[in-house]
Amino acid sequence: MAKKNKKPKVRPGAWFVPVRGSYLPASPMGWWTYVPFVGYLIFSLVFGINETSSKYVAVLFIAANWLFATVLMTYVAAKKS
Secondary structure (H helix, E strand, O other): OOOOOOOOOOOOOOOEEEEOOEEEEOOHHHHHHHHHHHHHHHHHHHHHHHHOOOHHHHHHHHHHHHHHHHHHHHHHHHHOO
16 A cells, blocks of 8 residues: 655744755745745856856856855744644
8 A cells, every 4th residue: 555645743832844854834924934945046057157157167167156055944943833
């Protein structure tokens, strides 16, 4: 028998809910944190492609920004879940 997909349990007051090694917003405050994070990822991608001098510099710029943002967002989500 296949496992049924269960809805993750949300702790009262939690901003995020852990899902398969990641976190998803579970409250309005979670979304208010998550939307600027995604916006920053898109901004850094566009800026890295358009404003850097070479493709190598663009990749380094984008990778460094995405790594920093992802680590920070994961830390916040872990604390608020």
